[in-house]
C-alpha cells in the first residue's frame with residue numbers, strides 16, 4: 019500500500035495504522051465491541067513491524083502489560099470500550115504514577131454496564147478525566163474524523179512519550195466504525211515525539227528528578243541505572259516517601275507536568291467563532307453534526323460558530339474563552355446525559371446561557387436538533 | 398546506586414555476600430523480626446549470584462504486600478506495581494524486552510486471590526520468566542486477613558471463628574494450568590531453596606517456585622505458633638520432601654506440602670513460538 023495514496027478506511031483501522039506509523043511496538047488488549055478492529059489490525063501489523071501483539075486474559079492484565087512494556091522502553095498501546103476502560107483504570111493510575119508513556123484508546127459505546135454494545139455514545143468523557151483514583155495528570159484526545167483518528171493516534175504517542183504520561187484517545191462508535199477516505203502521511207520524527215532517555219552519570223542518578231520541564235529522564239532497563247519504579251508515592255530517588263513536605267513537592271511536579279506543556283497539548287478547531295453570538299461546543303461525531311447545524315444557522319442569518327476541542331482534557335480553556343468572547347449562548351450537544359457541559363458551565367461567564375443537548379438513546383444527535391437549540395438559545 | 402564491582406569480579410569461592418545485591422542505603426528494611434520473606438529474599442539473591450546474572454539486565458517485578466515490598470531492596474531494575482498484577486506487568490515487560498531476566502515476587506493473596514487469573518494464564522502461556530510466590534498463608538501487609546492458603550480452622554482478623562474455607566495448592570494449580578517448571582521449598586532449607594530458584598531461573602519458560610514463608614508477627618501470634626525459630630521448625634514437621642513422597646504416606650497435617658521440583662515439562666516457550674510463527678507467515682505474505 020502506498021502510504022501517500024488516499025485509501026478508504028474505518029476509524030478503528032486508521033487508529034491502528036496511526037499507532038504503527040508512530041512506532042508502537044507493543045499492544046495488549048481484550049476484545050470488546052466497538053473497539054475490536056483495532057486489536058485485530060494490530061495483531062496483523064505489529065509482527066510485520068517487529069513488535070508484539072498479545073491478547074491478555076482481561077483488561078486489567080492488558081493495561082498492566084502495557085505499563086510493563088512501556089517501562090521496558092517500548093511504545094505501547096491498548097484499546098477498549100467503556101466496561102474495559104473501567105477495568106483499566108487502576109493501572110492507568112499506575113502508569114501516571116510511574117510515568118510510563120502509553121496510549122489507551124476508548125471507543126465509546128452506550129452504558130452504563132454492558133449497556134448498548136453496538137450503539138454509539140460519548141458517555142466516558144468524565145471517566146476519561148476522573149476514572150482512576152487520586153489526583154493525576156490527564157490527557158485525552160478526541161478525533162472527529164477517520165483522518166483525525168490516524169493523526170491523533172500519532173499525536174497521542176508523541177505526547178505520551180514526550181511527557182511520560184498515559185494519553186487517552188476517546189473515540190465514539192461512529193468515528194470508530196465509519197469509513198472515510200484518508201491519506202496516511204507518515205509522521206516526521208518531530209511528530210512522533212521522543213522519549214527523554216536518561217543519558218547521564220549512573221552515580222547518584224535520580225529517576226524522578228525534578229527537571230525544568232517537569233519530565234524526568236527515563237532510565238532504560240539494561241542501560242545500567244538499575245532504578246526503582248513504584249506505584250507508591252515516591253521521592254526523586256524513586257523510593258517511597260510519606261514525608262508531607264516531600265510529597266507536596268514531588269506531587270506538584272507530577273501534576274504540574276501538564277500545565278507546563280499546554281503549548282503542545284492544547285488543540286482545538288474554531289469555525290466562524292469571531293462574531294458568533296452562539297457557539298456550539300462539541301467533540302467527535304457530535305461536532306460533525308454541530309458543524310452542519312452552524313452552517314445552516316449562518317444560512318438563516320444567525321451568527322453561530324463551532325468550538326471543537328480536539329484535546330478534550332485538559333480542556334482548552336483559553337481557546338474556549340477566546341472563541342466564546344462574543345457569545346451570548348453556548349450550546350453543548352453530547353451523546354450522554356450531560357458531562358462536557360459541566361466543564362463549559364464552569365468556564366462560561368455568568369451572562370452566557372449554557373444550553374445542553376443530550377441524547378443517550380444510542381442515536382447520534384442530528385444537525386436539526388442542534389439547530390433548534392441554537393435558535394432557541396437566542397430567543 | 399553506588400558503583401560496586403561488576404558481578405564477574407566478585408569472589409566466586411562460595412563466599413556469597415548479600416550486600417553485593419542489596420540497596421544498602423535503604424537499610425534498615427521494613428520486615429518484622431523473623432519474617433520468612435527476608436530469608437526467601439536472601440535465597441533469591443544467592444541464586445542470582447551463583448547464576449552470575451548481570452544486575453543491569455535483571456528486572457524484578459513485584460506486587461503489593463509484604464512480599465512485594467522486598468523487591469525495592471534489590472540492586473537491579475525493580476518495579477513495584479499494583480496488587481495482583483505483577484505477572485501481567487512482567488508479561489508486557491518481557492515481551493518488549495526479551496533480553497532481560499525477569500523475576501516476579503508475589504504473595505499468596507497477590508497471586509492466588511486478586512491475581513489468580515493472571516497466575517493461571519501466565520502458567521498456560523509459558524513466557525520465560527520466574528514467579529516466586531511467598532506463601533505465608535495470610536495477608537501480612539494489611540494486618541492479617543484470611544488468604545486462599547490459610548490453613549483450615551486457623552484464626553485471622555477476618556476469620557475470628559476459624560477459617561472455614563479450603564485452601565488452594567498453588568503448585569497443583571500451576572501444574573494444571575500448564576506451568577513448565579513447578580517447585581516448592583520452605584525457608585527452613587535456604588540452600589535448597591537457593592538451588593531450586595537457580596533451576597527455576599535457568600529454566601527456559603515460565604517457572605513457579607512456591608516458598609513456604611512465615612508471617613511471625615501477625616499470623617504466628619494470632620495462632621500461638623510460637624516465635625520465628627519455632628515456626629521455622631514447624632515447617633520441618635509439615636514438610637514432605639519430594640524424594641520421600643512415596644515412602645511417607647501419612648500426612649503430618651491437613652495440608653502437608655511436598656518440596657523440591659514438582660514438575661518439569663518440555664514445552665516451547667511463548668515468545669519463541671510467536672516469533673517463529675509470525676516470521677514464517679510473514680514470509681508467505683501475511684496471516685489469515
Ligand SMILES: Cc1ncc(C[n+]2csc(CCOP(=O)(O)OP(=O)(O)O)c2C)c(N)n1
Pocket residue numbers: 461462463464465480503504505506507508531533535536537538539544
Ligand atoms: C486493589 C487493591 N486491593 C487491596 C489492596 C490492599 N492490600 C495490600 S497488600 C494486600 C494483601 C497482601 O497479601 P499477600 O499477597 O499474601 O502478601 P503478604 O503481605 O502476605 O506478603 C492487600 C489486600 C490493594 N493494595 N490494592
Ligand code: SF4
Pocket residue numbers: 427428429431432433434463464533537538611612613614615616
Ligand atoms: S507482617 Fe508478617 S509478612 Fe509482613 S513483614 Fe511482618 S512478619 Fe513479615
Ligand SMILES: [Mg+2]
Pocket residue numbers: 462504505506531532533534535536537544
Ligand atoms: Mg501472604
